[in-house]
Amino acid sequence: MKTLLSSSTTSRQRTQKKQRAHYMLTMHLMPYLLVLPAILFIGVLVIYPLLFSIFSSVHVDDLLYPALHKFVGVQNYINVLSDPSFQIAARNTVFYFIFTSLGVFLFGIVIALWLHNLPHKWRGVFLTVVILPWAVPGVVTGLLWSFIYNPTSGLLDGLLKSLHIISQNIIWFNDPKLPNLGLFLITLALLWQVVPLAAIIFVAGLESIPTTIYEAARVDGCHSWHLFSHITLPLLRPSIAIVMVQAAVLSIGIFDQVYVLTGYDPNTKSAVIQTYLYAFQNLNFGQGISAALLVTLSISVVGYIYLRFIYREVSY
Amino acid sequence: MxxxxxxxxxxxxxxxxxxxxxxxxxxxxxxxxxxxxxxxxxxxxxxxxFQNFSDLIFGNNSVSGSFLRMAFNSIFEAGMTTIITVVVATMAGYAFGRYKFKGSRLLFLVIIGTISLPVYAIIVPLFQLMAQLNLVGTYSGVILVEASATLPIATWLMRSYISSLPQAIEEAALIDGASFLTTIRKIVLPLIGPGIASTTIVVFLFTWSQFLIPLTFAPSSGAEPLTVFITQFATKYAVDYGLQSAIGILALIPPAILVVWFNRRLLSGLLTGATTS
Known part of the structure; x- marks a missing residue:
């Protein structure tokens, strides 16, 4: 019976069958082959180190004493949290986070509204100008701003001097009278780089709001401020949530700009700078890992809160 | 008015x-x-x-020698990372955008979940791993880590782009007996070209800016890119602001050119990327 069937199969049917088998094989095996390299990369270079991180954070692991390796529970976390140098770094990071969040929101909205109201033919050019600082590497951003804050030939001192606001150059960092000024100045450099992205996200958000809503509100006698606070802001909520999460990620994780502008200076060092100090200067890997995980955890918590309370699906 | x-x-x-x-x-x-x-x-x-610029580029001294070397490192590392990331991400993005397979949801979530995982969270064990593999201070070490750091966002960008395209043409070609590779080469690649372009630009810009990764994996080894060189230079020649700013300007020229030239592609990539979080 079997042989009879197969002998009656015409060659056309056979090729069709072959094609079908080939098609099925392609459909079933191919996706796994395609994702394999990505899975290998992420598995070996991200997931494995992450699991190892979590494992190490509850063990003692010190390059200087390699034999010492035992389970210590949350001891590493407690050590990090009670270390005065981490507390200073954490305090500085809270400053960075607050200044950056406020700045990104305010400047981002202002620049986005400006771009949105520009005549169409100008928008392309100025979008490019606005996005340019975003593409500048963090280290170069730090460098550019170091020339502005430079105490001997900086632009800031030069400007204030030629406007006769000051007569002597001010040394902007390490002024004992203004210990928090450095944090503010570094935040400005970070804002210069981060605000463009916020503005672009806000512009896209503004563009998605139908103009008919504004027209209707205007007919009903709404003033511009009310249009902004009652229509624009609530409808921008998804964009605002995204921007605020980005601001949190970039400010809590600030490293490059601080490293270039003030290095390991306790007045301005961030939590990630402290992490780097633990691991690669003190060679205490366990402490470095715990500190890094604490920073990561705080970013996740802030991000979750933002998405939970700011983000709302908007439909028209 | x-x-x-x-x-x-x-x-x-x-x-x-x-x-x-x-x-x-x-x-x-x-x-x-x-x-x-x-x-x-x-x-x-x-x-x-133009003394500062010509000293850097043509000067017959150690500063110029190391500047040219580090500029090459930057281009080479960013270029290789971009090629590897875009190829791997396009493959994965195609699989996730086109196939429903067992475990696809889980694998996708694992890859995409690491977008929000900052590099510093895992840099210490990553350093230990790379040290065991003797890859610290080598091009491969830096490139591998940078590729793994940019891969999640690149995969997301490629999947978003691919799933926005209609599937009918590829299915027709496959059912008509075109081999998988022919379908990819003749039909899929031309269609997803714009998506590949914006992913390439975004990945290149991210990689060009990397600092913590090369600082950790290629410190004073001859494999460090311009970003690391800038910080070393600033401590070594602390008062030579002219040279320092010339390096800064030269380091921001490649990204600036990309932004000016491809701003539309970049913006679409950025907006897709920003909405993941």
Whole structure:
């Protein structure tokens, strides 16, 4: 019976069958082959180190004493949290986070509204100008701003001097009278780089709001401020949530700009700078890992809160 | 009319804010040491000198030698990382965008979940791993880590782009007996070209800016890129602001060119990327 069937199969049917088998094989095996390299990369270079991180954070692991390796529970976390140098770094990071969040929101909205109201033919050019600082590497951003804050030939001192606001150059960092000024100045450099992205996200958000809503509100006698606070802001909520999460990620994780502008200076060092100090200067890997995980955890918590309370699906 | 005037005033402030730091570095880079270290405030180079730039590029000294080396490192590492990331991400993005397979949801979530995982969270064990593999201080070490750091966002970008395209043409080709590779080469690749282009630009810009990764994996080994070189240079030649700013300007030229040239592609990539979080 079997042989009879197969002998009656015409060659056309056979090729069709072959094609079908080939098609099925392609459909079933191919996706796994395609994702394999990505899975290998992420598995070996991200997931494995992450699991190892979590494992190490509850063990003692010190390059200087390699034999010492035992389970210590949350001891590493407690050590990090009670270390005065981490507390200073954490305090500085809270400053960075607050200044950056406020700045990104305010400047981002202002620049986005400006771009949105520009005549169409100008928008392309100025979008490019606005996005340019975003593409500048963090280290170069730090460098550019170091020339502005430079105490001997900086632009800031030069400007204030030629406007006769000051007569002597001010040394902007390490002024004992203004210990928090450095944090503010570094935040400005970070804002210069981060605000463009916020503005672009806000512009896209503004563009998605139908103009008919504004027209209707205007007919009903709404003033511009009310249009902004009652229509624009609530409808921008998804964009605002995204921007605020980005601001949190970039400010809590600030490293490059601080490293270039003030290095390991306790007045301005961030939590990630402290992490780097633990691991690669003190060679205490366990402490470095715990500190890094604490920073990561705080970013996740802030991000979750933002998405939970700011983000709302908007439909028209 | 009032609206127009306020648009212009706000615009002038915004443009000054965006461009002044770059302009100022250019001024310092084009000035003589005499002017930079003088006590007179200055706002444009007078006289203009290209000495700093020519010292860096053509100068027959150790500074120029290491600058050219590090500039090559930057281009090589960013280029290789971009190629590897885009190829791997396109493959994975195609699989996730086109197939429903067992475990696809889980695998996708694992890859995408790591977008929000910052590099510093895992840099210590990653360093230990790379040290065991003898890859610290090598091109491969830096490139592998940078590729794994940019892969999640690149995969997301490629999947978003691919799933926005209709599937019918590829299915027809496959059912008509075209081999998988032919379908990919003749039909899929031309269709997803624009998606590949914006992913390439985003990944290149991310990689060019990397600092913590090369600082950790290629410290003073000859494999460090410009970003690391800048910080070493700033401590070594602390007062040579002219040279420092010339390096800064040269390091921001490649990203600036990409932004000006491809701003539309970049913006679409950025917006897709930003909405993941």
């Amino acid at each position: 009032r609206k127009r005037i306020s648009l212009v005033i706000v615009g002038v402030i915004i443009v000054l804010w965006c461009l002044a730091p770059i302009y100022w570095a250019l001024v310092v880079g084009l000035s003589t040491p005499y002017q930079i270290n003088g006590s007179q405030p200055f706002f444009f180079p007078h006289p203009v000198t």
